[in-house]
Amino acid sequence: MKRILLMLSIGIVASCSNSNDDNVSNNDLLNASISPSSSTVMGGFNNDVTFTITKDGKTLANSNYSWTASSDLIVKNPTNNNNGSYLAKIIGTYNVSAKDAKGNSLSATVEVKPSITDVPEIPFMKNGATASDIKNNVTWTLVSETSKKITFEKGDFVLQYIVIYQNSNVFDSVIYYNKSQNFDQTKFVLYCNERYVTQFEGSHWNFKNPIDKKYCTVGFDLMTVPGNITQKVLTYTLYGY
Secondary structure, three states: OHHHHHHHHHHHHHHHHHHHHHHHHHHOOOOOEEEOOEEEEEOOOOEEEEOEEEEOOEEEOHHHOEEEEOOOOEEEOOOOOOOOEEEEOOOEEEEEEEEOOOOOEEEEEEEEEOOOOOOOOOOOOOOOEOHHHHHHHOOOEEEEEOOOEEEEEEOOEEEEEEOOOOOOOOEOEEEEEEOOOOOOHHHHHHHHHOOOOEEEOOOEEEEEOOOOOOEEEEEEEEEEEOOOEEEEEEEEEEOOO
16 A cells, blocks of 8 residues: 555656646747847837747747846836836847746847938037047038037038037037027927937936947027027037046
């Protein structure tokens, strides 16, 4: 009788062990696929991109896996309990990966394209830039230059690099505006939202300049432009930290 009970116990343990092994095997990412493997969304909005993993014709639970992204500019959706749900709004191409307990992984790409395509990118911003730095890096047409202001144009758009402090020769502010029409604030809010992460006070953003990794602030200001016209402009202030 004892021998029969022992054999039954062993059989139960072996059965449970095989069941667990089967469960892990069924959830591993070998021969699994992720969908969408690539996706494209428009910038400036909190686009929800949710990934699905399938294997042998079955959808696997995203909670079985560890999810990571290639940049902190694409983040897990806090309003979606699905582990494979991300929010993307900043222009760029990102990788999202899922990894199982055995170290197998799957990855997908998310491309965020600009919604505003008729506004030229600012070609150069750097804290502590000299006049030579600016002229060597800006390919727009040079219109005028003084010791405190350098002005460039490209089509309908104007860039002015300005020295804020009186006894300095360092250009630490950039003014950007459309010269032939009143500033379209709605368009430029979207322009900023798809490029800069932290928005505050509705019309200002903080971001880290990709050129020198220093912090910048951009926001809307009123300015008198050539033709004695007062209009809204974008003002970039460059910091040294």
